[in-house]
Amino acid sequence: MSTLAPSAPHDLTQVRPLRSRLMPYALLAPAVLVTLFIVFFPMVQAVVTSFYDLVLWKPNASRFVGFGNYIKLLHDPVFWTSLGHTAIWIGLTVPLQMGLGLVAALLLNREFPWRGLARALVIIPWALPSVVIALMWRWIYDPTTGVLNDILLYLSIIHSTVPWLADPHLALYAVIATLTWQGFPFFAVMILAGLQGIPQSQYEAASIDGASTWRQFVHITLPGIAPVLATAGLLRIIWVANSMDVIFVMTGGGPGYATHTLPLYAFIKARQNLDFGYGTAIAVTFTILLGAIVAVYIVRTMREVER
Amino acid sequence: MNKPSTLRRILTTDIPVVFIIMLAMGPFVWMILTSLTPTAQLSASGVSLSPAGWSMDNYIRLLEQTSFLGNMLDSLIIAAGTVVLGLAVSVTAAYALSRFRFPGRKLVMLQFLLVNMFPIVLLILPLFILMRKIGLLDTHLALILANSTVAIPFAVWMLRSYIGAIPRSLDEAAMIDGCSRLQALRRVVLPLAMPGIISTGIYIFITAWNEYLYALTLGGRNVRPVTVAIQTLIGEYQIEWGLLAAGGVVGALPATLLFLLVQRRLIGGLTQGAVKG
Numbered sequence: 001m002s003t004l005a006p007s008a009p010h011d012l013t014q015v016r017p018l019r020s021r022l023m024p025y026a027l028l029a030p031a032v033l034v035t036l037f038i039v040f041f042p043m044v045q046a047v048v049t050s051f052y053d054l055v056l057w058k059p060n061a062s063r064f065v066g067f068g069n070y071i072k073l074l075h076d077p078v079f080w081t082s083l084g085h086t087a088i089w090i091g092l093t094v095p096l097q098m099g100l101g102l103v104a105a106l107l108l109n110r111e112f113p114w115r116g117l118a119r120a121l122v123i124i125p126w127a128l129p130s131v132v133i134a135l136m137w138r139w140i141y142d143p144t145t146g147v148l149n150d151i152l153l154y155l156s157i158i159h160s161t162v163p164w165l166a167d168p169h170l171a172l173y174a175v176i177a178t179l180t181w182q183g184f185p186f187f188a189v190m191i192l193a194g195l196q197g198i199p200q201s202q203y204e205a206a207s208i209d210g211a212s213t214w215r216q217f218v219h220i221t222l223p224g225i226a227p228v229l230a231t232a233g234l235l236r237i238i239w240v241a242n243s244m245d246v247i248f249v250m251t252g253g254g255p256g257y258a259t260h261t262l263p264l265y266a267f268i269k270a271r272q273n274l275d276f277g278y279g280t281a282i283a284v285t286f287t288i289l290l291g292a293i294v295a296v297y298i299v300r301t302m303r304e305v306e307r
Numbered sequence: 308m309n310k311p312s313t314l315r316r317i318l319t320t321d322i323p324v325v326f327i328i329m330l331a332m333g334p335f336v337w338m339i340l341t342s343l344t345p346t347a348q349l350s351a352s353g354v355s356l357s358p359a360g361w362s363m364d365n366y367i368r369l370l371e372q373t374s375f376l377g378n379m380l381d382s383l384i385i386a387a388g389t390v391v392l393g394l395a396v397s398v399t400a401a402y403a404l405s406r407f408r409f410p411g412r413k414l415v416m417l418q419f420l421l422v423n424m425f426p427i428v429l430l431i432l433p434l435f436i437l438m439r440k441i442g443l444l445d446t447h448l449a450l451i452l453a454n455s456t457v458a459i460p461f462a463v464w465m466l467r468s469y470i471g472a473i474p475r476s477l478d479e480a481a482m483i484d485g486c487s488r489l490q491a492l493r494r495v496v497l498p499l500a501m502p503g504i505i506s507t508g509i510y511i512f513i514t515a516w517n518e519y520l521y522a523l524t525l526g527g528r529n530v531r532p533v534t535v536a537i538q539t540l541i542g543e544y545q546i547e548w549g550l551l552a553a554g555g556v557v558g559a560l561p562a563t564l565l566f567l568l569v570q571r572r573l574i575g576g577l578t579q580g581a582v583k584g
Binding site for chain 1: 395399435460
C-alpha cells in the first residue's frame with residue numbers, strides 16, 4: 001500500500017522511499033512531543049486527580065475515592081448555581097457580541113474617508129490584556145467614584161448610585177457587559193471579512209429588481225455571512241465558556257456565589273482551598289459538557305480544511 | 308445606482324461609526340485620562356478632562372516606587388521565549404502537514420485543533436502539580452511552557468495555511484536542482500513564508516504578554532509578569548486608581564502597538580480558520 005496520495009506523483013518519495021516516508025514524522029516530532037508533554041500528559045493527570053481526594057497542603061492524606069468527587073458534585077448546590085451562571089454567561093454574551101459585532105461590521109463596510117483608521121481602532125479592546133480590561137471596568141463600575149454612575153445620574157436614568165459589582169442581582173450582568181465589550185471587535189472583524197467576500201454585483205442586481213435595503217440584507221448579506229457567523233459563533237462560545245480571567249479579577253466570583261461560572265468555581269476551589277481533587281473533578285465535568293460544542297466546531301473545521 | 312450625498316453619508320455612516328469607535332475606545336481613553344490625573348485630585352474632583360490638570364505623576368511613581376520595569380522584563384522574557392519555542396517546533400510541523408500526505412496526518416491536525424479548545428482550567432491545575440514536582444514553579448521556563456500550550460497549536464494551524472499558500476512546485480524545483488527536503492524548506496519555503504511567520508510570532512507574543520491565569524498560578528514571587536504586577540498596585544487600604552491606571556496603560560502598550568502594526572495581515576490569517584479568540 002502506498003503512503004502517497006495520488007495528488008503528489010512528483011514527490012521524490014519514489015526515489016528514496018523509506019527516508020522520505022519517515023520525513024513527515026520527523027518534522028512533526030518536536031511539536032507533537034512538546035504538546036504531549038505539556039497538554040496531554042497533564043490532562044490525563046487531571047482526570048486521574050479527579051478520582052482522588054487530594055488537598056495540596058496535606059499530600060499524605062491523598063486517597064483514591066473513585067467517583068466520590070463526582071457524586072459530591074451532584075449534591076453541591078454551588079455546582080448547579082455555577083452551571084446556571086455558565087448558561088446565562090454564554091447565552092447572553094455570545095449573542096450580544098455577535099449583534100454588536102454585526103452592526104459594527106455593517107457600518108465599517110460602508111464607504112467613508114476614514115474607514116481604515118476606524119477599522120484599526122475598533123479592534124483595540126481585543127488587544128488589551130484581560131487584567132487591564134477587568135480593572136478598567138472595575139474603575140468604571142465603582143459605586144462611589146465610577147464614571148458610569150456619574151453619567152447615568154447626570155442623564156437621570158438612575159436616581160441613586162448603583163453598586164454594580166456588589167449587588168448579587170446585577171454583578172453577573174455587569175461582567176457580561178464587560179465581556180461583550182471585550183469580544184465584539186472579534187465578531188466585527190470576522191464578519192467584515194465575510195462581508196467583503198460577497199460580490200457587489202449581487203446587490204446591484206437586487207437593487208435593479210427593486211429589492212429594499214432590508215430585503216437585500218435578509219436575502220444577500222445574511223446568507224453570505226452565515227458560514228462566518230457559524231464559525232465565529234462556535235469559536236466564541238468555546239472561548240467565552242472557558243474565559244474566567246475577567247470575572248476572576250472583577251469580582252472573584254462574588255458577591256457570594258453570584259458570579260461563579262463552572263471553570264471559575266474549579267479554579268477557586270483549587271486555588272483558595274487547594275482542593276485539587278474536587279477542583280479537577282469540576283474542571284473535567286465542565287470539559288465534558290463543553291465537549292459537545294467543541295465536537296461540532298472540530299467537525300466543521302476539519303471538513304473545511306480537507307475541502 | 309446614485310451616490311448618496313455627503314450629508315446623508317455623514318448622518319447614516321460617519322456618526323454611527325463614531326459611536327461604535329467611542330464605545331470601543333471609551334473605556335481605554337478613560338483609563339488614560341485617569342492615569343494622567345494626580346491621585347490627590349482624583350479623590351477630590353475626579354478625573355481631569357482638560358490637559359491643564361494632567362501630570363505624569365502616576366507614571367513617575369510607577370517607575371520609581373514599584374518594580375514595574377522588572378515586571379516588564381519578566382513579561383518580555385516569557386513572551387519572547389514563547390515565540391521562540393512556539394515557532395521553532397511549529398514551522399517544521401506545519402511544513403509536514405501542508406506538504407506530505409501520510410497516515411495519521413488527520414489525527415495530528417485534529418490533535419492540534421483540539422488542544423486549542425481545552426479549557427485552561429483543566430490544564431492549569433495539573434500543570435501546577437507537574438511544575439511543582441519538577442521544580443519549575445516560579446521560573447520563566449514554567450510560564451514559557453504553559454503559554455506554549457496555546458501557542459504551539461495556534462502556530463501550527465496558522466503556519467500550515469501560510470505555507471499551504473506557497474506553491475509546491477517551488478520546493479520541488481529546488482529539490483530537482485539538488486536541494487534536500489530540509490534545504491528546500493530552509494532556502495525556499497521559509498523566506499517566502501516569513502511574513503506569515505512574523506505575524507504568527509507577533510500574535511503569540513501578544514497573547515503570551517497578555518496572559519494572566521498561568522502567570523498568577525505558576526509564577527508569582529520571583530517571576531511576576533506585568534499582568535500579575537498590575538494587580539499588586541492596588542493599595543493596601545484604598546485602591547490607588549491613578550497608579551493602577553498608569554500600570555494598565557504601560558502594561559497594555561507593547562501588545563497594543565504590536566497589534567496595530569500587524570492587524571491587517573493577522574486578520575486575514577485569523578479569519579481563515581481555527582484560532583482562539
